[in-house]
Amino acid sequence: MGVKHAREYKEILEELTEAIGSIGDGYLFFEMEAAEWEGLEVEERKDVLEALADDVFYGLGEDPVIKVGGGMIAYRPKHHCIEVSVDGKESRIIRLV
DSSP states (O other): OOOOOOSOHHHHHHHHHHHHHTSTTGGGGGTOOHHHHHTSOHHHHHHHHHHHHHHHHHHTTTOSEEEETTEEEEEEGGGTEEEEESSSSOEEEEEOO
16 A cells, blocks of 8 residues: 555655654654754755655555654545644644645
């Protein structure tokens, strides 16, 4: 089973990358230390976040909920969306159709 979508994957990936970037300690997914993350250039961080978003998107096809740092990312097939819970108070919705 995969994540079903009707929108362009590129658009979904851009929105998912931005939402995951809002998770303050999302770098923990890669077992990075805060100092390592802060040592990256802005473009390097963007590349890491995009790779993470890509991994998460395909991972959601196997496991509908993935923990990323202090946040959670959930595939909601009934609602045709991915929900990114940034910190328990803020959520971002990525529409798939």
